[in-house]
Amino acid sequence: MARVVILGAGVAGHTAALHAKRLLGKEHEIIVISPNSKYNWIPSNIWVGVGKMSAEQVTFPLAPVYTKKGITFHQALAREIHPEGDTTTNSGFVSVSYTDPARSGEEGKVEYDFLVNATGPKLNFAATPGLGPDGHTVSVCTFGHAIEAAKSLKEVIAVMKSGKRQAIAVGVGHGTCTCEGAAFEYAFNVEHEIRAAGVRDLADITYITNEYELGDFGVGGMIFSQQGFQTSSKMWTESLFRERNIKAILGAHVEKIEPHEVHYELADGTKDVLNFDFAMLLPPFRGVDMKAFDKTGVDITDKLFAPSGFMKVDADYSGKPYEEWLASDWPKTYRNPLYPNIFAVGIAFAPPHQISKPRKSPNGTLIAPSPPRTGMPSGIMGKTAILSIQALIKSGVDADVASASMSDMGAACVASAGSGMKLGSAASMTMYPVVPDYVKYPNTGRSLDDTYGEIGLAGHWIKLLLHYMFIYKAKARFGWFLIPE
Numbered sequence: 001m002a003r004v005v006i007l008g009a010g011v012a013g014h015t016a017a018l019h020a021k022r023l024l025g026k027e028h029e030i031i032v033i034s035p036n037s038k039y040n041w042i043p044s045n046i047w048v049g050v051g052k053m054s055a056e057q058v059t060f061p062l063a064p065v066y067t068k069k070g071i072t073f074h075q076a077l078a079r080e081i082h083p084e085g086d087t088t089t090n091s092g093f094v095s096v097s098y099t100d101p102a103r104s105g106e107e108g109k110v111e112y113d114f115l116v117n118a119t120g121p122k123l124n125f126a127a128t129p130g131l132g133p134d135g136h137t138v139s140v141c142t143f144g145h146a147i148e149a150a151k152s153l154k155e156v157i158a159v160m161k162s163g164k165r166q167a168i169a170v171g172v173g174h175g176t177c178t179c180e181g182a183a184f185e186y187a188f189n190v191e192h193e194i195r196a197a198g199v200r201d202l203a204d205i206t207y208i209t210n211e212y213e214l215g216d217f218g219v220g221g222m223i224f225s226q227q228g229f230q231t232s233s234k235m236w237t238e239s240l241f242r243e244r245n246i247k248a249i250l251g252a253h254v255e256k257i258e259p260h261e262v263h264y265e266l267a268d269g270t271k272d273v274l275n276f277d278f279a280m281l282l283p284p285f286r287g288v289d290m291k292a293f294d295k296t297g298v299d300i301t302d303k304l305f306a307p308s309g310f311m312k313v314d315a316d317y318s319g320k321p322y323e324e325w326l327a328s329d330w331p332k333t334y335r336n337p338l339y340p341n342i343f344a345v346g347i348a349f350a351p352p353h354q355i356s357k358p359r360k361s362p363n364g365t366l367i368a369p370s371p372p373r374t375g376m377p378s379g380i381m382g383k384t385a386i387l388s389i390q391a392l393i394k395s396g397v398d399a400d401v402a403s404a405s406m407s408d409m410g411a412a413c414v415a416s417a418g419s420g421m422k423l424g425s426a427a428s429m430t431m432y433p434v435v436p437d438y439v440k441y442p443n444t445g446r447s448l449d450d451t452y453g454e455i456g457l458a459g460h461w462i463k464l465l466l467h468y469m470f471i472y473k474a475k476a477r478f479g480w481f482l483i484p485e
């Protein structure tokens, strides 16, 4: 019997856990360690953040799903990985602190044969003074944050209804943020709600981003083939901003937030202040606070993890210049090179380099969108790790493991631009591959046949359908595994 321990119950970890039980069967033990009692379908937090969905619609309790499937659930925070065991055991283990109210204050050790790290991001609000719910801006990264964001939005709409002009800022709160697509979605949903409230003429909406061009989305932009013509995500996105009268501040590093003021620096080194009455700025991400120790207790955190806190896997981390990177630098198996029974999937793995061109201002400030690891690739990675573990259990260390590189993987992204069955809209994009491959596709980096974008009401219906489909899948309802990641 093998014991597979999965850290995190988000898109990557939860997908991995369900597939592990299905593919490995009863004779192997599957354990999930995650601090929250509920699953959160994060993409729909955007709609919670404008008051269009409730917390109940985007979450559900994990324990009943795991009980039904025969998966052991520890509601706990993983703090340390001991890949070689310690003086008392030769088995790798994870040290945890229980967050389960029934085991509050308890510490534990969970041994494993295979470990899947799917701990996602640490929301690093602290990187920007004044950023986030403990500072002066709101967030939609968790459902709790999104509820607060909706309340604040309601308040500024009420102020506008009394006839007073309000400044709205939406975007990212640091030069190295990722997830610009989510900030973009929220900006357009906020605009949609303000228009629906009949006060659009009293709102100055500004999108502030580290992207050097609109439509970059941290993936260096896209070239679309549309009705026989080639167009860029830049042109397409600029048109959307013009139509909805949303201003954009591009290539910005947010330095600090003060009450009603975003202080930022641009790539040319100039500094300015954006005033706001309501601001939703996403934080930069880093790896969660986990440490690692060898058998003798020596700290080996820097061996397992990159300086960003994300876990090292089978990628090229040689740090070559941006101009020299190749699609083949990206990981395929998500196995840690030092401890091949450890995998890191979803946001938890360390990307080898930026996809979008990094820039430094004359003051030395880095303005570099980090590569997004969105839902679809995260789910695929989770399943890939389990397929590899299945092969390793069956055939031993020489087994052929599964692979799924982001440079050989497509992704679909539907960015809501306002909800409503009749008046909603969304920008739907698919790209193949996610990480451009300029050797295979010399001019565009991506396949023109498989990279396209479309905006309209149908996109909203798709986004809504995806919401229900992925929650159905995550609840492991009948035939769940037939729904692709």
Ligand SMILES: Cc1cc2nc3c(=O)[nH]c(=O)nc-3n(C[C@H](O)[C@H](O)[C@H](O)COP(=O)(O)OP(=O)(O)OC[C@H]3O[C@@H](n4cnc5c(N)ncnc54)[C@H](O)[C@@H]3O)c2cc1C
Residues within 6 Å of the ligand: 007, 008, 009, 010, 011, 012, 013, 033, 034, 035, 036, 042, 043, 044, 045, 046, 076, 077, 078, 079, 118, 119, 120, 121, 140, 141, 179, 182, 288, 289, 290, 345, 346, 347, 348, 373, 374, 375, 376, 378, 412, 413, 414, 415
């Ligand atoms: C507002 C927003 C909107 C988005 N919209 C979209 C979208 O429309 N489409 C799309 O494809 N992607 C979207 N994304 C990105 C998507 O949410 C991520 O790609 C996805 O959640 C990544 O999955 P993950 O499992 O790596 O991380 P997560 O889903 O964040 O899961 C991480 C898990 O690890 C747990 N954890 C954290 N620390 C520990 C620890 N120490 N020990 C154990 N467990 C731990 C967490 O509690 C959580 O359960 C959006 C993101 C945001 C923030």
